[in-house]
Amino acid sequence: MVNGIAAELSSIVGDAARVLTAPAVLDRLSHDFYWYSPVLRPQLEDKVGEVAVQPVNREEMLAILRFAYGADIPVTVRGAGTGNYGQCVPLQGGIVLDLSLMDKLEEITPDGIAVCEPGLRLGALEMEARKQGWELRMYPSTLVKASVGGFLAGGSGGIGSVRHGGLRDFDTVRAFEVVTMEAEPRVVLHEGAAVHEILHAWGTNGILARVWFALTPAVDWTQVTIAFDTYEHAFDFGELIAAGDAWIKRLVTVFEWPIPSFFVPVKPLMREGKAIVLAMIATAQVAGLRRAVESAQGEITFAGPFDGPRTQPLLSDYTWNHTTLWAIKANPAYTYLQCGFSSTECREQFRLLRDRFGDEILFHIEFMKIGDGAVVPGAIPVVRFISEERLNEMIAYCRSIGVSVANPHVNYLEDAGRFRADHIQLLAKQKYDPAGLLNPGKMISFQRKAVTR
Numbered sequence: 495m496v497n498g499i500a501a502e503l504s505s506i507v508g509d510a511a512r513v514l515t516a517p518a519v520l521d522r523l524s525h526d527f528y529w530y531s532p533v534l535r536p537q538l539e540d541k542v543g544e545v546a547v548q549p550v551n552r553e554e555m556l557a558i559l560r561f562a563y564g565a566d567i568p569v570t571v572r573g574a575g576t577g578n579y580g581q582c583v584p585l586q587g588g589i590v591l592d593l594s595l596m597d598k599l600e601e602i603t604p605d606g607i608a609v610c611e612p613g614l615r616l617g618a619l620e621m622e623a624r625k626q627g628w629e630l631r632m633y634p635s636t637l638v639k640a641s642v643g644g645f646l647a648g649g650s651g652g653i654g655s656v657r658h659g660g661l662r663d664f665d666t667v668r669a670f671e672v673v674t675m676e677a678e679p680r681v682v683l684h685e686g687a688a689v690h691e692i693l694h695a696w697g698t699n700g701i702l703a704r705v706w707f708a709l710t711p712a713v714d715w716t717q718v719t720i721a722f723d724t725y726e727h728a729f730d731f732g733e734l735i736a737a738g739d740a741w742i743k744r745l746v747t748v749f750e751w752p753i754p755s756f757f758v759p760v761k762p763l764m765r766e767g768k769a770i771v772l773a774m775i776a777t778a779q780v781a782g783l784r785r786a787v788e789s790a791q792g793e794i795t796f797a798g799p800f801d802g803p804r805t806q807p808l809l810s811d812y813t814w815n816h817t818t819l820w821a822i823k824a825n826p827a828y829t830y831l832q833c834g835f836s837s838t839e840c841r842e843q844f845r846l847l848r849d850r851f852g853d854e855i856l857f858h859i860e861f862m863k864i865g866d867g868a869v870v871p872g873a874i875p876v877v878r879f880i881s882e883e884r885l886n887e888m889i890a891y892c893r894s895i896g897v898s899v900a901n902p903h904v905n906y907l908e909d910a911g912r913f914r915a916d917h918i919q920l921l922a923k924q925k926y927d928p929a930g931l932l933n934p935g936k937m938i939s940f941q942r943k944a945v946t947r
């Protein structure tokens with residue numbers, strides 16, 4: 495059976511080297527960073543595709559989908575496999591559609607829209623954009639590896655979100671072409687508000703084949719780390735910079751101690767026992783920042799240029815969900831949550847959580863702009879894992895005190911956050927994947943209909 499599928503795929507792409515069946519390769523291409531979650535780890539570690547294929551253009555993609563639909567074979571898309579919840583792990587075997595070779599940047603238009611294929615790495619796009627006077631509005635801390643398609647289908651925001659919001663906001667994703675999973679796959683253009691039918695749907699309701707992604711004029715950035723005696727001081731300072739309209743920033747992150755102790759490669763920039771604010775600030779404002787730090791009684795422990803993804807040290811490597819990675823490296827008992835604190839009640843929410851859970855929860859804040867333009871404290875707290883029950887207790891308690899949680903310990907869209915309450919992603923799946931063959935099992939509200947072939 496597998497040999498038959500592989501042979502068919504080889505004849506479709508005309509190159510057997512782009513059809514992969516070696517068990518170790520399939521295992522790698524079938525997994526992402528799901529193992530961050532001790533709950534997902536045992537559920538997903540043995541899930542694997544039967545064959546992987548690497549199209550180089552949209553025509554090959556269409557032909558692969560036509561064949562898979564006709565043969566009733568599930569298809570799970572993979573960008574770079576840096577997702578966190580087993581988003582690209584095939585639950586029902588089938589074909590892994592690896593888009594890493596569809597990575598062309600067609601153009602950056604004079605008004606700053608990148609037109610590209612989905613497999614383009616965000617880091618490559620940032621480098622080329624900067625050469626032309628533009629930069630990404632936002633990117634995940636996996637900048638170097640992650641693909642544009644994987645970010646749109648699986649990510650939410652990141653470095654830049656403090657200024658430009660999340661992927662859902664402010665018209666950043668202008669348009670894309672979506673390929674459907676039907677007897678005769680179609681290419682459908684989604685523009686403007688229609689992008690929300692497919693954004694962050696984990697490749698369950700269509701495959702992004704071409705993307706129009708808005709950039710912003712490039713800024714000369716300086717990366718800084720600032721130490722404060724207490725988390726409270728660090729948080730106050732972070733909020734001042736993040737929410738202050740006058741500050742031009744790309745990143746404002748706050749870590750309470752001992753999180754900075756996990757960052758082994760940049761240990762000299764940390765201070766024993768102290769909280770850290772890590773920021774990217776317009777170089778033109780660094781002198782003003784130094785004055786602000788001095789009056790807040792902080793200590794700048796590092797200030798250096800950002801020259802794109804190859805900068806060393808690249809301080810964003812310690813932010814967003816990289817923080818969790820360093821925590822797990824330091825102690826495999828750590829895992830994480832994804833939370834949204836209230837901008838007005840957050841200090842009380844921190845206190846309540848500390849009182850109830852002590853050092854089982856460590857605060858890691860990422861400030862971000864939301865749809866109405868307000869800047870709020872998002873958070874990816876580091877959590878010491880005791881049991882699934884205890885984790886669920888923490889999630890329930892967070893929600894009871896007004897802290898929102900996108901649960902990273904489930905493998906389906908509906909509870910992992912950003913599932914649209916108006917069900918437009920589900921409606922798109924019913925239209926574009928009626929047989930339920932795209933990344934099956936990840937959108938649990940979808941019911942497969944009897945399909946006539």
Ligand SMILES: Cc1cc2nc3c(=O)[nH]c(=O)nc-3n(C[C@H](O)[C@H](O)[C@H](O)COP(=O)(O)OP(=O)(O)OC[C@H]3O[C@@H](n4cnc5c(N)ncnc54)[C@H](O)[C@@H]3O)c2cc1C
Nearest residue numbers: 573574575576577635641643644645648649650697702814
């Ligand atoms: C260390 C670390 C740090 C991270 N930091 C961040 C962060 O700052 N912000 C953030 O938002 N996320 C973050 N993530 C999660 C992840 O890196 C991002 O979501 C990233 O953008 C995923 O890109 P990818 O190419 O690896 O996608 P993949 O993991 O390959 O895919 C993600 C999902 O999208 C689907 N998909 C991929 N390509 C397509 C396509 N062309 N069409 C339709 N569906 C597709 C896949 O099936 C899968 O469901 C982090 C993860 C790690 C491990």
